[in-house]
Amino acid sequence: MIDQDAALERCEGLIKLAKAKGADAADAMARAESSESVSVRLGELEDVERSEGESIGLRVFVGSRSASIQTSDFSSSSFETLVERALDMARLAPEDEFAGLAPEDQLSSGTAPDLDMVDANEPSPQELRDDAWAAEDAARAVEGVSNSNGGGASFGRSLAALVTSHGFAHAYEATSCGISASVVAGEGSGMETDYEYRTARHREDLPDVSWIGTEAGRRTVARLGAGSMASKAMPVVFDPRVGSGVIGHLLGAMSGGAAARKSTFLLGKEEEQLFDSAIRILEEPLLMRGQRSRPFDAEGLACRSRALVENGRTFGWMTNAAAARQLNAPMTGHASSGASGAPGISSSNVHLEAGAVSVADLIADIDEGLFVTDLSGQGVNIVTGDYSRGAFGFRIEKGEITTPVSEITIAGNLADMFRALTPANDLEMIRGVNVPTLRVDGMTVAGE
Numbered sequence: 379m380i381d382q383d384a385a386l387e388r389c390e391g392l393i394k395l396a397k398a399k400g401a402d403a404a405d406a407m408a409r410a411e412s413s414e415s416v417s418v419r420l421g422e423l424e425d426v427e428r429s430e431g432e433s434i435g436l437r438v439f440v441g442s443r444s445a446s447i448q449t450s451d452f453s454s455s456s457f458e459t460l461v462e463r464a465l466d467m468a469r470l471a472p473e474d475e476f477a478g479l480a481p482e483d484q485l486s487s488g489t490a491p492d493l494d495m496v497d498a499n500e501p502s503p504q505e506l507r508d509d510a511w512a513a514e515d516a517a518r519a520v521e522g523v524s525n526s527n528g529g530g531a532s533f534g535r536s537l538a539a540l541v542t543s544h545g546f547a548h549a550y551e552a553t554s555c556g557i558s559a560s561v562v563a564g565e566g567s568g569m570e571t572d573y574e575y576r577t578a579r580h581r582e583d584l585p586d587v588s589w590i591g592t593e594a595g596r597r598t599v600a601r602l603g604a605g606s607m608a609s610k611a612m613p614v615v616f617d618p619r620v621g622s623g624v625i626g627h628l629l630g631a632m633s634g635g636a637a638a639r640k641s642t643f644l645l646g647k648e649e650e651q652l653f654d655s656a657i658r659i660l661e662e663p664l665l666m667r668g669q670r671s672r673p674f675d676a677e678g679l680a681c682r683s684r685a686l687v688e689n690g691r692t693f694g695w696m697t698n699a700a701a702a703r704q705l706n707a708p709m710t711g712h713a714s715s716g717a718s719g720a721p722g723i724s725s726s727n728v729h730l731e732a733g734a735v736s737v738a739d740l741i742a743d744i745d746e747g748l749f750v751t752d753l754s755g756q757g758v759n760i761v762t763g764d765y766s767r768g769a770f771g772f773r774i775e776k777g778e779i780t781t782p783v784s785e786i787t788i789a790g791n792l793a794d795m796f797r798a799l800t801p802a803n804d805l806e807m808i809r810g811v812n813v814p815t816l817r818v819d820g821m822t823v824a825g826e
Contacts, residue, residue, distance in 0.1 A: 556575060643760060745775075
């Protein structure tokens with residue numbers, strides 16, 4: 379895989395060529411990735427995969443017209459053709475008064491911070507195989523497990539380099555490792571399956587491999603004997619594994635791109651208190667070893683920590699340059715991109731702060747409710763806030779989690795759900811979006 383210097387050199391060469399051939403402005407982003415994964419099933423090696431890839435994307439501006447193009451051919455002749463095609467496309471593109479690079483005076487300057495995102499100790503294929511075996515063995519050892527979907531372990535490296543025609547040139551690297559296990563419990567029509575996995579920048583930050591397998595087995599066996607439940611309004615409690623998705627919908631609704639398209643239910647609610655005043659949702663893009671950490675965004679702005687929600691209110695819209703211009707809003711360093719195309723908008727490491735009560739106390743006063751551990755379907759409308767998902771979980775009866783339930787639907791509206799949300803104190807920082815156990819009163823549960 380290429381190093382940072384080589385990636386920056388490629389981008390700089392492409393920008394220089396684009397300017398020489400008539401581009402008024404341009405940016406280039408190089409990406410490189412390599413990964414290795416091993417999967418096992420029923421104690422036998424099932425698959426070993428190794429992949430590597432490199433690409434570079436160019437975005438050119440001719441006045442207020444722009445075009446983007448990408449290649450994985452780094453020869454001089456390819457770059458010549460790439461630039462010429464991009465310019466031809468841009469000259470035919472419609473004018474866009476909001477298009478353009480980020481303002482030069484807002485670009486990140488100086489040395490990018492070291493966020494300790496690279497694990498120098500790359501595991502061998504044999505080590506990955508042993509981890510996959512250990513995870514599956516631990517899962518299969520759980521009483522009640524009847525079959526296996528397999529265990530897996532992986533390790534990968536990535537590099538991103540961004541160069542703009544008005545002076546930004548930086549790159550950063552990261553590694554990612556993961557371990558997973560998925561097993562089956564029961565027989566015939568009564569079979570159930572579940573899983574557990576963890577990812578981290580450094581292998582030493584992963585939990586014990588056996589714990590991952592045991593947790594996969596425990597979750598699977600707990601699903602046996604699931605039935606339905608009566609339809610009614612009741613408190614719904616979200617396991618952190620699925621609760622992060624509720625906050626993910628908020629992040630999508632806070633996108634400046636969605637606001638510019640008038641396709642978010644938060645329009646007109648910018649000054650409203652969406653959550654209880656005690657709720658804080660924080661973003662930490664510079665978190666050491668964070669799974670979504672980055673020193674700069676896809677337009678060259680420095681990323682910084684902020685409260686996305688404070689005193690129950692959002693800070694505003696997450697923007698890139700185009701959305702900021704269209705909304706007449708500040709730029710926030712949330713531009714995101716692949717190797718080509720106009721930047722999108724995304725957040726970095728996000729977490730909802732832990733509450734003051736334990737999970738046991740959170741559910742203690744629930745006479746009849748639902749504890750959700752798995753969700754299905756995509757029934758969330760960001761334009762209206764309407765929320766409807768298939769769910770699996772467990773009954774809550776007189777303050778206790780009891781029997782499993784499936785083939786049910788939970789429904790509500792995100793605005794109502796946010797106002798009714800109460801967090802427990804069990805926050806763990808193990809994902810890109812982290813939440814504690816969440817309770818939302820007044821949701822509709824549709825079952826039998």
